[in-house]
Amino acid sequence: MSILEGKKVIIIGDRDGVPGPAIEECVKTVDSAEVVYSATECFV
Numbered sequence: 001m002s003i004l005e006g007k008k009v010i011i012i013g014d015r016d017g018v019p020g021p022a023i024e025e026c027v028k029t030v031d032s033a034e035v036v037y038s039a040t041e042c043f044v
Contacts, residue, residue: 004033011038 009027013020020040027033 002030002033004030006032008034008036010036013038013040015040015042 004027011020011023011027013023020038024035024038027035
């Protein structure tokens, strides 16, 4: 069981850290989790 199971997920990645698409690929391993928004931002 995962804490993301059956949840809708919003992902905000960091340009100099972990980008949004990388986090999204990890979330996709949970079958019942749904990514509703994914972005990579630059926090200065």
